[in-house]
Amino acid sequence: MxxxxxxxxxxxxxxxxxxxxxxxxxxxxxxxxxxxxxxxxVNGEGILKEDYEEQLESTxxxxxxxxxxxxxxxxxxxxxxxQSVLDQLINVEVLLQTAKDKVEPIPxxxxxxxxxxxxxxxxDNKQYKAALKENKLTEEKLKVQLKEQxxxxxxxxxxxGEITVSDEEVKSVYEQYKQQLxxxxxxxENFEAVKPQLEQQAIAQKxxxxxxxxIEDLRKSNEENIEVLI
Numbered sequence: 001m002x003x004x005x006x007x008x009x010x011x012x013x014x015x016x017x018x019x020x021x022x023x024x025x026x027x028x029x030x031x032x033x034x035x036x037x038x039x040x041x042v043n044g045e046g047i048l049k050e051d052y053e054e055q056l057e058s059t060x061x062x063x064x065x066x067x068x069x070x071x072x073x074x075x076x077x078x079x080x081x082x083q084s085v086l087d088q089l090i091n092v093e094v095l096l097q098t099a100k101d102k103v104e105p106i107p108x109x110x111x112x113x114x115x116x117x118x119x120x121x122x123x124d125n126k127q128y129k130a131a132l133k134e135n136k137l138t139e140e141k142l143k144v145q146l147k148e149q150x151x152x153x154x155x156x157x158x159x160x161g162e163i164t165v166s167d168e169e170v171k172s173v174y175e176q177y178k179q180q181l182x183x184x185x186x187x188x189e190n191f192e193a194v195k196p197q198l199e200q201q202a203i204a205q206k207x208x209x210x211x212x213x214x215i216e217d218l219r220k221s222n223e224e225n226i227e228v229l230i
Contacts, residue, residue: 036048037049039089039228039230040089040090040228041226042093042226043222049230052089052230055089056085059081063081086230094218094219094222095155095215096152099154099156103151103155106150106154160210160211160214163207165199170198170199171191173198174194174198177198
């Protein structure tokens with residue numbers, strides 16, 4: 001539940017980065033604790049091996065759900081998957097550091113409001129506490145993650161700006177929708193009936209593209225300050 005909620009802000013570009021329960025700490029502190037090995041650093045902030053391995057397992061589970069047996073992948077494909085997971089975590093850290101530098105401090109009231117939103121996803125406080133324990137989180141750590149989420153969301157929104165789409169772009173999405181249903185021998189609804197949904201889809205696609213470009217630019221500008229340790 002937590003992981004699903006916490007990744008929401010970045011689901012616009014799942015192929016670019018995945019947040020999960022990623023955490024970081026100063027590289028020197030991480031190195032001094034054998035239990036907290038690091039796999040990469042970004043401007044001196046370490047990405048924990050345990051977070052990398054957790055995200056890798058989550059990715060493997062996603063592959064399995066899509067009918068792909070990870071064990072059947074050749075060594076090159078497995079290496080590409082591992083590199084993709086590491087890149088995702090590095091991208092998140094770059095984005096988070098940039099947001100911390102660019103965004104005004106988040107009021108505690110906003111963090112508390114987000115926390116209440118999380119709690120509302122559970123049947124009761126007992127289930128919420130159980131989820132915290134399952135995800136090895138305390139409420140204080142969760143608040144930190146939510147605060148970081150808010151910072152990244154605000155930075156992304158301010159960088160990307162308002163997204164609008166033309167009728168031509170919406171019609172292009174409709175053609176994709178139409179072709180997909182026709183290939184399945186299903187009859188698509190007429191354009192006007194599904195236009196509102198298609199417009200939202202077109203906006204989401206454009207926002208995804210802009211976010212991907214934003215992440216790409218941030219990664220390039222920070223590349224010399226990124227050190228991979230695996």
